[in-house]
Amino acid sequence: MPAEGKMKEVTSVVNAVKDAKIQCPLVGSWTNFVTINLVANTQLAVGGRAAMCFLPDEAKPLAFVSKSTYINVGTLQPVALQALTEAAKAAVELGKPWVLDPVAAGLGDTRTQLLNALKQYKPSVIRGNASEIIALANLWGIQTEKKGKVEGVDSTDTVDAALSSALELAKWTGGAVAISGETDIVLDINNTYRISGGSAMLKSITGAGCSLGGVIAVYAGVADPLTAALTGSVVYKYASERAAKKGMGTFSFQTAFVDNLSLLNADEVEKYAKSHINS
Numbered sequence: 001m002p003a004e005g006k007m008k009e010v011t012s013v014v015n016a017v018k019d020a021k022i023q024c025p026l027v028g029s030w031t032n033f034v035t036i037n038l039v040a041n042t043q044l045a046v047g048g049r050a051a052m053c054f055l056p057d058e059a060k061p062l063a064f065v066s067k068s069t070y071i072n073v074g075t076l077q078p079v080a081l082q083a084l085t086e087a088a089k090a091a092v093e094l095g096k097p098w099v100l101d102p103v104a105a106g107l108g109d110t111r112t113q114l115l116n117a118l119k120q121y122k123p124s125v126i127r128g129n130a131s132e133i134i135a136l137a138n139l140w141g142i143q144t145e146k147k148g149k150v151e152g153v154d155s156t157d158t159v160d161a162a163l164s165s166a167l168e169l170a171k172w173t174g175g176a177v178a179i180s181g182e183t184d185i186v187l188d189i190n191n192t193y194r195i196s197g198g199s200a201m202l203k204s205i206t207g208a209g210c211s212l213g214g215v216i217a218v219y220a221g222v223a224d225p226l227t228a229a230l231t232g233s234v235v236y237k238y239a240s241e242r243a244a245k246k247g248m249g250t251f252s253f254q255t256a257f258v259d260n261l262s263l264l265n266a267d268e269v270e271k272y273a274k275s276h277i278n279s
């Protein structure tokens with residue numbers, strides 16, 4: 001896509017980056033206890049406000065005060081089936097966007113039962129690694145070809161192998177789907193974008209994917225689902241690339257990465273988006 005052909009998308013991304021900092025949307029998050037702190041801190045870094053909950057009775061009131069909801073199924077506790085289902089239901093009933101990260105989709109009966117219960121609520125954005133996107137499409141029965149293998153929380157598939165699954169998921173939800181990897185793919189039923197760049201050091205910290213979902217939920221509080229997913233992808237590539245330095249250790253990288261997310265400069269994001277969003 002020539003530079004002028006993607007100006008609309010670049011402008012939408014830059015506006016979302018600015019609007020999150022101006023509007024500071026509250027995002028209610030239901031996420032795992034491995035990466036919960038990184039999720040909250042990255043949400044704050046890009047301008048959002050974070051609130052993490054666990055209990056079923058908090059689902060409705062949290063959705064009510066939030067601009068969007070983030071649901072991540074990483075570490076499920078006994079109350080998760082009820083709590084996360086009610087959180088998705090509340091978001092939909094209130095007409096607010098919600099983002100799903102189907103971590104380790106396919107692992108165990110509880111996770112499968114929960115993800116199946118969430119299907120009817122059609123997430124505004126689904127964000128997962130390639131194997132999770134494939135596994136979710138299989139689990140939801142919207143893709144007949146059985147393929148893909150999630151190893152714990154890790155992907156064993158290429159982003160391109162998940163493209164058709166992502167498209168089927170987008171047809172079901174009517175929303176956006178983001179497949180993360182060396183090059184991300186962000187799509188809805190009408191548009192497909194590839195976002196290049198970033199740093200492979202994101203693979204060396206836990207929660208890069210989880211926090212990307214949480215940040216997409218911040219942008220979903222100020223922009224449409226496709227723009228939100230695209231903006232999350234671009235700022236993760238941009239901030240991780242700036243953070244990584246030869247020879248640096250993984251925890252210093254995590255700190256530098258969150259710092260760079262908090263210091264996003266709209267002009268620089270614009271320049272980066274122009275050269276890293278491809279169709």
Ligand SMILES: Nc1ncnc2c1ncn2[C@@H]1O[C@H](COP(=O)(O)OP(=O)(O)O)[C@@H](O)[C@H]1O
Nearest residue numbers: 129180181182184197198199200202208209236
């Ligand atoms: N090899 C890579 N090079 C650059 N960025 C990467 C690479 N692998 C993953 N990423 C980035 O890391 C973040 C998390 O993606 P991923 O590792 O696929 O998710 P998960 O942690 O859920 O498995 C995304 O922003 C993605 O673009």
Ligand SMILES: Cc1ncsc1CCOP(=O)(O)O
Nearest residue numbers: 032034074153207208209210
């Ligand atoms: C290690 C781990 N185990 C259960 S959830 C989780 C975090 C996964 O985070 P991410 O998918 O962002 O790497």
Ligand SMILES: [Mg+2]
Nearest residue numbers: 103153209210
């Ligand atoms: Mg993940």
